[in-house]
Amino acid sequence: ETGVTQSPTHLIKTRGQQVTLRCSSQSGHNTVSWYQQALGQGPQFIFQYYREEENGRGNFPPRFSGLQFPNYSSELNVNALELDDSALYLCASSLGRGRPELNTGELFFGEGSRLTVL
Amino acid sequence: RKEVEQDPGPFNVPEGATVAFNCTYSNSASQSFFWYRQDCRKEPKLLMSVYSSGNEDGRFTAQLNRASQYISLLIRDSKLSDSATYLCVVNEGGSYIPTFGRGTSLIVHP
Numbered sequence: 001e002t003g004v005t006q007s008p009t010h011l012i013k014t015r016g017q018q019v020t021l022r023c024s025s026q027s028g029h030n031t032v033s034w035y036q037q038a039l040g041q042g043p044q045f046i047f048q049y050y051r052e053e054e055n056g057r058g059n060f061p062p063r064f065s066g067l068q069f070p071n072y073s074s075e076l077n078v079n080a081l082e083l084d085d086s087a088l089y090l091c092a093s094s095l096g097r098g099r100p101e102l103n104t105g106e107l108f109f110g111e112g113s114r115l116t117v118l
Numbered sequence: 119r120k121e122v123e124q125d126p127g128p129f130n131v132p133e134g135a136t137v138a139f140n141c142t143y144s145n146s147a148s149q150s151f152f153w154y155r156q157d158c159r160k161e162p163k164l165l166m167s168v169y170s171s172g173n174e175d176g177r178f179t180a181q182l183n184r185a186s187q188y189i190s191l192l193i194r195d196s197k198l199s200d201s202a203t204y205l206c207v208v209n210e211g212g213s214y215i216p217t218f219g220r221g222t223s224l225i226v227h228p
Contacts, residue, residue: 031214040126042205042220043162056215090161094214105150105209107216109161 003027004093006110013081014118021076021113023091031055032074033107034066035090043090049074081117088112121145122208124219131226135196139222141206142188150209151182151189155202156221162205165191196226 003026013019025032031050035043045058049068063079072093078085092107124141131137143151151168166173168180168189179192189208193200206219 033215035218040220042122042124042218045215045217048215050214105152105167105214105216106164107154107162107207109163111161 004091004108004110006089006091006113008113009111010114010116012116012118015081015083017081017117018077018079019081019115021078021089021091021115023074023076023093023110025072025074025091025093026095026108029093029095029108030072031094032068032072033092033094034074034076035092036060036085037088037090037112039087046076078115083117086115086117088114121217122206122219124206124222126220126222128223128225131196131224133196133198133226133228135226136192136194137196137224138190138192139204139206139224140188140190141208141219141222142186143206143208143217144187145208145210146184146187148187148208148210151180152207152209152216153178153180153189153191154205154207154218156205157202162218165204193224196224198226198228200224201226 005024033048034046037043047057048055052068065077068074090112092109153165154162155165156162172181177194203221205221207216
């Protein structure tokens with residue numbers, strides 16, 4: 001196993017509600033990336049956090065926001081949920097941002113949080 | 119044009135067959151490349167990195183063609199357990215932000 005844990009594993013919300021997803025990164029990893037994966041699609045990059053700061057953002061609206069904490073764990077928050085937000089949300093931790101000699105580029109994924117919006 | 123493109127398949131092959139997937143990328147500044155495997159309703163896991171000189175890991179061979187901006191994955195002697203979705207992943211130089219293709223579905227049947 002990767003050592004990356006996500007919670008909750010499954011949840012159901014209704015349109016307009018808000019959701020917070022959580023991720024604990026693998027020990028020693030300082031970078032966390034969040035991805036949204038709709039059925040039949042590849043993971044789409046939402047944003048990445050490095051040392052508690054957003055390091056990059058994909059094509060997602062501002063109602064998708066995040067945090068990274070000093071222990072490198074992270075949260076993804078989605079406000080005003082829409083039906084199209086139904087997806088698997090994947091958190092991936094990685095090593096080496098700031099340590100390029102160690103960065104193989106490998107991402108270590110958690111099992112994901114499956115969100116259904118009704 | 120999508121940054122990373124893959125044929126979604128599915129590729130339906132018998133056990134023992136050889137199958138190849140290609141993936142094209144649009145950013146010529148891309149510097150690192152990977153293949154991930156994703157089983158149904160599970161998270162992606164690294165299958166192999168792709169090096170400029172090409173690399174092999176058992177039945178799996180990955181190659182990079184920078185001039186044509188594509189990478190390939192060859193699977194020899196397919197096993198039933200190879201059935202999965204294979205995701206092509208590309209990192210732009212220095213960005214540390216991997217971009218995924220939509221994946222290619224492989225079904226290996228008896």
